[in-house]
Amino acid sequence: MTKPKVLISDKMDPNAARIFEERGCEVDVITGKTPEELKEIIGQYDGLAIRSSTRVTQEILDAATNLKVIGRAGIGVDNVDIPYASAKGVVVMNTPFGNSITTAEHAIAMIMSLARQIPEANELTQKGEWPKSKFMGVEVTGKTLGLIGAGNIGAIVASRALGLRMKVIAYDPFLTPERAVEMGVEKVDLETLVTRADFITLHTPLTDETRNILSRERLEKCKKGVRIVNCARGGLIDELALKDLLDSGHVAGAALDVFAEEPAKENPLFGTPNFICTPHLGASTTEAQVNVALQVAEQMSDFLVNGGVTNALNMPSLSAEEAPKLKPYMALAEKIGSLVGQLAHGDLPKISIETEGAAAQLNQKPIVGAVLAGLMKRFSSSVNMVNAPFLAKERGIEVREVRNENQGTYQTLVRVTVATSAGDRSVAGTLFANREPRLVEIFGIGIEADLDGRMLYIVNDDVPGFIGRIGSLLGEAGINIGTFHLGRRETGGEAVLLLSVDQPIPADVIARAQELEGVKMVKALTF
Template structure:
């Protein structure tokens, strides 16, 4: 009988489900790391919330551990690389608290609209300042959603019920999905100019960090009210403070902060500012939901091998895994590449396998492509939930197989259709295609033949094919102290469009990109990460 340890306080229904499914369970909470190390070796599964920190030391002592289940979304308290290296599956419950978080955003919107915290404090102080608190109605106001995924779409539904107009900025929101939700898809600048209220529902990534920067906040409507129940770091807190002090921003409500726990902040005490201590998921219903879900997922894995919402493994049988592993690595890298390079509303993703790849189980490769693609925009995606997330965003997914071999023994092509047209990338495996050590290799990029590894940090440049350009670029990188690891290039035709992919030792900075883009002949320059 498998044995599970619940090491954080969790709803009793979790233990009940384990026992009903034939899993022995102990509920031992509040242990120190050393105390946990002393007992963890007896368990096949570990169910946690946010208090337990699953470190390398704990994993090293967990000689029988097969699965870690996090009742909630965030897994910052789990060393996932160490767990993966040890063969431990890490699961979370990414959708168990969506409604709760969406409702908290709506509650904060009401609090800002009617100045409820200030009015409560004033009234309980015996002041009865009825004329001081002149609020605004939500009816007919425009709500701007930054992020229209699972939580954002719930907020949109609630806002429409309040007779608000809803506009949304989300690169992954298709026109069809927007129509289905009853909202209007817009670009960020238009949202900033039109919205009376702005609420954020996007993960914190390189693309979304400080999405509401000082520059962006300056573009907002006078008196705008801003709510963030997603992630700290999406808003420039200093710029938000300045906007509140000047009166340009009519109010702000934050449930999340750059530094947490936020026991000090320049925003505290600012008029028209409301704060809560990361309560988005803190309802009794949400706690029950995530407890039930994590117990069901872990029990399924321990009793039958079923994998749901795993962050570090795909849904695979034991027989398929070794042969599929290199293909999935190739698929994920191609998905990540096209995701980083594609802009605009995504209507369709096509995955076309040729040769040896066409003979294999396509589902894990498709999931790997989608996970790589969506990971550029969301931090909760994995190979199990990627197809669901794509469906929620209205992205059509097509699979095409061609068993005949072309120029390569095996080839995987990923094509993305956007409102700007269709573009594709293709890759193959170097070395024995059925060997774990076979290396993914890019062989085509948007119609241009190119051979390149996809690893680490890379600089992507599209330029006019003209004499002297490579020398100028190399000189610039040398002046900036940038060390080139590998250098790959291709072109459509002599004197036409050319593309360069350079691997570099450090992440590509915005300052460096600005200098590269200033070079004569450069059409596009971007930093990539794999």
């Protein structure tokens, strides 16, 4: 079996390469390549491990013909075109927790530096001025810290601030009351936070909703004398407004580790009194650099070797422990989705994916993704679980998930129902011996069949002699039948024939089969 091949294109801890090798991957460490040089070599790799230097653009992704996963050693993925990677079926991962403590500690250091004006005092003291009377700081004890973003890093900042005897209030749309109590913070809305906080620190990603979350209007609503810290992402604060409010004294101090434009060689805030800045050092500790490098190597190896998906930004997570259990279900789901896709006519405005029995107790997202991957192959041959949901959304397909943990006729069942002009049509399958995918129902007709290789699907009237006629037709055409599966609604009613064949079925044979007496539909299938 060929080992997956990984390229490390940015400098990172050398132990990352060792982990890739120990876990069954080949790895090349080639850093400092220009985009053109990277395009020349990227086509031979299954995985790409990066930090912030490599930019994974559309041009790079077009050249990466074998690429399956991109791993970012760190949180920010601004240097990866995630929508285009998703369209190409490439998983994008990051390591959101490897530098959490480091970033949180940097935010606390910024708070303390603002409170005691340490950078400016240090500069003047070293110039021999001994400016003791010039600096009058404030205590953080008893002050209110406002957290904008109460995720992993925000929670660590809160715990450190509580240890400094600060009162912590937090705004985060995803923060539950129970989690707020657990963290020891008071949950508030954003407008309340900006009017009450003595210090404000931001710990949220940059999205369309969070861009300039501290706008001029909100900054003006802040308590006079507020101090603001941003060690998260540039673009969360209106920098021009912040400068004006620092100049007026409404904002007593600000400390930024990140800027809207980086590297920030020039910025209107530079030189402003009571302004502190660092060059995006939030993750810059020895421990953090080691942690994110090791984590990205572990995550990418698990994906390439075992199918595990951790901290992916464009597909559901699937642990390495879950992967073996879900693998046969995903194979079943993809085959059923493929069958529906090949048999359906016209647009599919709605699709319902139902799991029953044992299947309903599993992680549903990979099963849903596999169904969509099979279904969307009617539109694109390069579809997979990563890009299938995006393709479905682009085509306006409404996807509904249904979970029924009660066991029916079968111990486990996956059913796919699509809305068509003729009404709802459903296909269902199960696993034999918990590992062999098997079709058990098609459009309301019970039929047990493997879905594999080349197959012929026929809907016909249940009349004597039909099986002989179709067998003779295929035999005369030199097509050998592998398996033969029959189902019918009732005696003499509508029947279904699903058979596997060893050779491709020419179009003229399909046409002749369609002309046989009682035949309503003939379709060649491929799995």
